[in-house]
Amino acid sequence: MNKKIVINTLLNIVMGLLAGALFLLITGKNPITTFYWMFYGALGQPRFVAEMLTRSTPLIFTGLALAIGFKAGVFNIGAEGQLLLGGLTAALVGAYWKIPPFFHPAVALILGALVGAAAGWIPGWMKVKKGINEVVVTILMNYVAIYFTNFLVRGPFKYGYLPRTKPIMDSAKLPVIIPGTRLHFGFVLAILVAFFFHYIFKKTVWGYEFKATGYNPFASRYGGVNTNFMIISSLMISGALAGAAGSVEILGLHHRFYGQFSPGYGFDGIMVALIGRNNPIGVIFAAILLAILRTGSGMVQLKAGVSKEIVWIIQALIILFVAINFSFDRFFKKAGGDAA
Numbered sequence: 001m002n003k004k005i006v007i008n009t010l011l012n013i014v015m016g017l018l019a020g021a022l023f024l025l026i027t028g029k030n031p032i033t034t035f036y037w038m039f040y041g042a043l044g045q046p047r048f049v050a051e052m053l054t055r056s057t058p059l060i061f062t063g064l065a066l067a068i069g070f071k072a073g074v075f076n077i078g079a080e081g082q083l084l085l086g087g088l089t090a091a092l093v094g095a096y097w098k099i100p101p102f103f104h105p106a107v108a109l110i111l112g113a114l115v116g117a118a119a120g121w122i123p124g125w126m127k128v129k130k131g132i133n134e135v136v137v138t139i140l141m142n143y144v145a146i147y148f149t150n151f152l153v154r155g156p157f158k159y160g161y162l163p164r165t166k167p168i169m170d171s172a173k174l175p176v177i178i179p180g181t182r183l184h185f186g187f188v189l190a191i192l193v194a195f196f197f198h199y200i201f202k203k204t205v206w207g208y209e210f211k212a213t214g215y216n217p218f219a220s221r222y223g224g225v226n227t228n229f230m231i232i233s234s235l236m237i238s239g240a241l242a243g244a245a246g247s248v249e250i251l252g253l254h255h256r257f258y259g260q261f262s263p264g265y266g267f268d269g270i271m272v273a274l275i276g277r278n279n280p281i282g283v284i285f286a287a288i289l290l291a292i293l294r295t296g297s298g299m300v301q302l303k304a305g306v307s308k309e310i311v312w313i314i315q316a317l318i319i320l321f322v323a324i325n326f327s328f329d330r331f332f333k334k335a336g337g338d339a340a
Contacts, residue, residue: 030304037299063269069234095167112243
């Protein structure tokens with residue numbers, strides 16, 4: 001991510017916060033007090049920071065999932081369904097498979113990611129072989145995943161009176177990083193994965209071909225790039241990361257799967273990828289930004305007397321400014337290219 005993009009993104013975030021402050025003034029609330037408690041609720045104490053990083057973990061995974069798809073010019077809107085399928089797979093492996101402690105969470109996580117990748121392969125294959133738009137297929141597959149996982153936790157794998165699975169074994173749980181908090185090893189794993197893909201896109205031929213396919217698939221094909229393979233592999237990797245997001249949430253936080261445990265992390269990944277400008281490192285900071293806003297929302301409502309829904313308004317404003325900036329960049333680049 002070059003310096004200009006970083007500066008523009010930071011300005012978009014500041015403009016979103018200022019627009020949120022203006023909204024607070026219009027409604028008769030004090031923006032300074034509101035923002036103070038918002039940031040204090042996320043950063044004011046070590047346990048608040050740990051909770052904020054915990055909430056950022058699935059956002060990093062799903063943000064990467066969407067960003068990698070966007071890099072290759074495909075739109076994986078099915079990350080929510082892939083996340084649910086990956087989470088359920090990890091929960092079942094963690095609950096029913098007896099594996100030594102060190103390997104148990106790794107096997108559960110890998111299988112959850114593979115199930116997500118398989119779910120990503122379907123729209124990739126349909127796009128390449130049948131010419132069917134991946135947006136339509138991935139949206140529809142969300143509903144398949146939602147109802148399928150709900151059926152399983154209400155029927156064959158229901159444990160107890162509620163629609164949930166059996167708790168995973170202790171050997172399958174991801175270790176907690178800071179005792180007394182919910183911050184688990186999944187956060188470290190998310191950071192490592194982000195840096196891994198940053199290296200791939202910056203330093204490898206495969207990463208170059210990946211991006212070239214997104215910029216212009218026709219020119220890339222003429223230049224010898226197997227664009228069909230790139231499209232399918234991008235959707236599979238995107239699905240794998242979404243599946244890993246669900247797996248990490250189950251293994252590190254919830255320790256069982258229950259119906260629709262995700263509050264929409266798969267769709268949040270679109271926001272994270274957009275704010276992070278599809279850059280793996282940018283995704284980390286974008287996820288942390290959203291996690292700060294959401295973690296601090298409870299303190300805003302408790303201390304400032306402002307409804308925590310203000311966080312969603314600020315999020316929407318930030319996205320609006322980022323989208324406007326992105327659209328202007330694309331328009332002027334295209335206009336400049338046409339003029340040339």
